Amino acid sequence: MTVRFGAVTVDWFGLATIRLEGQTGAVIYIDPGPEAYDVLEDSPGDGDLILVSHDHHYDPDSIQRVAHEDAIVVVHESIDASEIDRVDEAPEDLPYEVERVRADESFVLGPLDLFTTPAYNDPDGPHVDEHGTPHHPEGRGCGFGVTVDGVTAFWPGDTDALPFHDDMRVDLFLPPIGGTFTMDRHEAAALAERLEPDLVLPVHYDTFEAIDADADAFVVDVANRGVPVVLDEPR
Numbered sequence: 127m128t129v130r131f132g133a134v135t136v137d138w139f140g141l142a143t144i145r146l147e148g149q150t151g152a153v154i155y156i157d158p159g160p161e162a163y164d165v166l167e168d169s170p171g172d173g174d175l176i177l178v179s180h181d182h183h184y185d186p187d188s189i190q191r192v193a194h195e196d197a198i199v200v201v202h203e204s205i206d207a208s209e210i211d212r213v214d215e216a217p218e219d220l221p222y223e224v225e226r227v228r229a230d231e232s233f234v235l236g237p238l239d240l241f242t243t244p245a246y247n248d249p250d251g252p253h254v255d256e257h258g259t260p261h262h263p264e265g266r267g268c269g270f271g272v273t274v275d276g277v278t279a280f281w282p283g284d285t286d287a288l289p290f291h292d293d294m295r296v297d298l299f300l301p302p303i304g305g306t307f308t309m310d311r312h313e314a315a316a317l318a319e320r321l322e323p324d325l326v327l328p329v330h331y332d333t334f335e336a337i338d339a340d341a342d343a344f345v346v347d348v349a350n351r352g353v354p355v356v357l358d359e360p361r
Contacts, residue, residue, distance in 0.1 A: 129358050131298055131325050133275035139166055140360035141333040142183055142284070144300060145173075145192075148275035152238060156270060156281050156300075159188025160212065166191055173197050175235060178217075179245060179283040180267025181205050186215040189222075198235060199224045202242075202268045229268035243269040243290070245283030253286055253307060261307045271296060280323075284308050284330070287317040299323040302330030303344050304337025311344040319351040326355040333360075 129136040133149035142157035143166065155173045158166060160183065169191040176193050178184050178201040186207075189199060199217060203226045207216040217224045227233075232241040245267045247253040247260035254260050262284045269283035271294075280296040287309045299321055302308035308330060309317065318326045326348050331339035341357055348355040 127359060129327055129356055132277045134277045134279065134298070136279070136298070136300075136327060136358065138327065138329050138358040138360055142179070142281065142302070142330045143188075144281060144329060146272065146274055146279055148277075150237065150275055152236075152274055154238070154272055154274065155192045157183035158192045159183065159185030175200065175238060175272075176222075177240075177270045177272070177281075178202065178205065179270060179281070180262065181210050182262075182267075182284065184210060184213065184217070186213055186220060189220060193222060195221070197222050200227055200235075200240070200270075202226070202266075203228055204266045227268065229265070239273040239278075241271045243271070243282065243294075244288065245269045245285035246288075247307075248286050248288075251286055253305075253309075281329070287313045291317055292320045294321060296321060297324045299326045300329050301326065302337075303328040303339045303341070304331035304333075305339065306336045308337075311339050311341075311347070315344060315347040315351065318348050318353050318355070322353065324354060326353055327358055328355075329358075 135147045137145040144156040146154040154175045156177045173192040176199045199222045201217045229244040246264040247262045271280040277297045279298040281300045301314040303311040303314045
């Protein structure tokens, strides 16, 4: 289903693939693909702005399926196609205007205000591999915030809940809740309570076994904390 929030419509396609559309027509895709997760079933070609948070979500084919010919593609500075087995094209090889960003920037693209945030797993936290290495080391990805027609939507990226998150002010919070590689539903619910957004829509869960989550329990948890929350069924 499509979630409507203020002047913005939101669609979740699975994993971290999110589509935002403002009332004035701007269309933003966050982390489209990769094709291995089969999160996009068609080629809409309507994206004005494509945001890619880190290498796990970089997929040139999916970008080209959602972007129109004049789209702008914004990718984290660390993405290196030569280190990704499943892709051959670097971001700069794509037929679009490509901008690389660090994980702590604010900028304007046309009518859209954007910012990035650090996204990583704490090496002393639970989201590490069997060797104690974070699944997402610091400096290898980012979260994205984008203001569309007065609504600030925030996807924190593949990350733990981090101390600086508590000071943010966002309208629409799109947290990962699958655990293993990111914050889990309990951590995301606690963060939602601290952020006090106007709406929470969880993503990045149930796409594969390692990130299975009880979304209904998350909704109850968040609602009991006095924060509005909604679920979207991935298309």
